[in-house]
Amino acid sequence: MDTGSTAWMLASTALVCLMVPGLALFYGGMVAAKSVLNMIMMTFGSVALVGCIWVVYGFSASFGDSIGGAGLLGDVSEYFGMRGVIADDPKAVIPLSVFAAFQALFAALTAALICGAISDRIKFGAWMAFTGIWVTLVYLPVAHWVFAFDGKGVVGGWIVNKLGAIDYAGGTAVHINSGAAALAVILVLGRRIGWQKEGGQERPHNLPLVMLGAGLLWFGWFGFNGGSALSSGNAASVVVLNTFTATCSAMLGWLLVEKVRDGHSTTLGAASGAIAGLVAITPSCGAVSPVGALALGAVGGAVCALAVGLKYRFGYDDSLDVVGIHLVGGLTGTLLVGVLATSDAPNGVDGLLYGGGLSLLGKQAVGAFAVLAYSFAVTWLIAKALDMTMGLRVRPEVEQEGVDVHLHAESAYDLTHSPTTVPTPEPAAAG
Template sequence: MNSGDTAWVLMSAALVLLMTPGLAFFYGGMVRSRGVLNMLMMCLGSIGVVGVLWVLVGYSMAFGNDVGMGLLGNPAEFFGLGQLLGDDQLSGTIPTMAFVGFQAMFAILTVALIAGAIADRARFGPWLLFTVLWAVIVYFPVAHWVFAFDEDDGSVRGGWIANSLEAVDFAGGTAVHINAGAAALALALVLGRRTGWPKDPGKPHNLPFVVLGAGLLWFGWFGFNAGSALAADASAATVLVNTLVATSAAMLGWLVVERFRDGHATTLGAASGIVAGLVAITPACSSVTPLGAIAVGAITGAVCALAVSLKFRFRYDDSLDVVGVHLIGGLVGTLLVGLFASPDAPEGVVGLFYGGGVDQLGRQAVGAIAVLAYSFVVSLVLALVVKALVGFRATVDDEAVGMDETEHAEAAYHFGDDPVGRRAAVAEGDVDRELEASPR
């Protein structure tokens, strides 16, 4: 055991956990004032659900010995994690329990990411039921595909994307972002559009919250990416620098698109560009040089700035642009590994622009498409099951009153805001006047 490596991974795990409250602020600032608490609760709820599931079956399904064809780890192998408590239980140079905790934070964040697509209209109880099903049936198996590597001595067999396909995904472009983005698209289709959308897209009620959330995400993402080196070494340092510069370039790329398209560079655009850059560099951070990271970030920032408008063209209501940022950003970042991967980077993979041909690009595409297809189809089925069993979407009246009051009996702000009065206005049929008068 190396104490420096262990300290870095433990610290990184804490940084990654911070990303989920950061995401809650990022999403919470973008919704109307009457739905901010519900958005915070949907993110925080994932911590409770996935934290427990990870101990019971999650770690075993993701990192247990493969039970066939690289698709799933043995669900019963590490039930309760009691077998991993000894000082002799190591994963590389760190205690296995440090690795368990670090990966738990990835699972929590991935589930929380989905919530943004169904903001302002999803009931909280059915959301928690969906998170249980989705974590067990989608995330844990996909994490096994991508993150579980074979042991050199053959004692442990891992997932097919990591070992057979050999696609590069250093910290979760496929398992986290494409996975969550595909699920978000499925849920947006099943729950349908918010009342009044797209005529009333719902403006962010608190842009300072959005910027705070983006800052917390960026801060935590250094643990997310550099912590995935599982060592305090040169690889982690390179990943950290790449994460910084790619995100910086993505923010600028997004703002340039906004300036030329809309005439203004916005605060919301800057925060969104930050997240897009973080998403894109996640799979590529160990395989590109800092110059390559700048290219990855700039391209993805511009592409995602354009992609968020696709929901208006195809008429799906992805409330907070989970599809446009996480699905598209994850796809772009994963594919660009096949172009910008440099033999000088820690991963040692050679992309097309460095004379490696299209082989790695093909591997990246297969891995990305496989995760997208599996997550979308299964998420669609799970959402339909939840909808049929307990209902998923709030009623029109509850949506008009706001999810904070109807789901949690709370209000985030009390500056003359009267939730009871809103309820009365809806009951009297004066929904339009109530919506116009309510704070945003």
């Protein structure tokens, strides 16, 4: 047992957990004041539900021995109810329990990312039902494909082992997966009332909250990517350096596009650019050099800044740009591994620019588009089935008046409360 690596994994798990309020604040600040609590509730609610599913059968379905050796799904019975996970194995480098906790947060955050695309118009109960079904049918198989490595007598997922594609921390399983799912749900759910007629989405109600959320996500992402090394050595250090580097250049790339296109650079653009860089570097953080991370981040930030405008051209109402940032950013980072990867980095593979040819780029494309197609197709079927049974969308009057009050009987800001009147003390008696 490596106590140093175990300590790093415990710290990384805590860092990733901080991304939950980070995401809630990031999303919450971008919606109208009448919807902020619902956004926070959808984020925390999905995390709570996925955490329970993970303990019962989620971890086993993702990391159990592949059923039939096909690399499609783990054996649900192997770790059912976390059986055998908490046993002390002196031969293990890190305890299996900390790895299970670390990966639980990956699953929870991936599901939570989707809710940003459908703000202001989905029933909370329908969202929770969707989350449970989606994680079971979409996330768990994809996580097995991408994260489950072959071991001694154990067969893992087909993308990481048979195909040999590189995804260090979840560009496919997390970002392409959630972005494709978001697009599918949007198409079933429909646009918000008066969306394009009013010139697009409502303005963010609290930009300082958005920046705070982005900062917490950036901080937590060091655990998200760095913890994926599963050790506290050089690999984790390189990954943390690359994660920071790409985020910086992505922010500048996004702001440059804004300045050229719109004539000004915005706070929302800076926050969105940082997240775009974090998304893009996630699959490639162990495959590129720091200079490669600079280039990848700049490209990712610029491409995502351009991609968020596609919703107006094609008419899909992606409320908080989940498709433009997570799907497009995940694709960009995953494919650029095939171009910018260097054998000097922890993954030890050369991409096109370092003499590796087109082979790696081809593998990256197959893995990325396989996840995209599977996630989109299955998610659309899940959303359509729920819409036809329990119904996904709130009533029009609920959407217009605000989902916070109608769905949660709460308001984020008490703007009508009158200050308490302090009574005037009686004058002292004479003499």
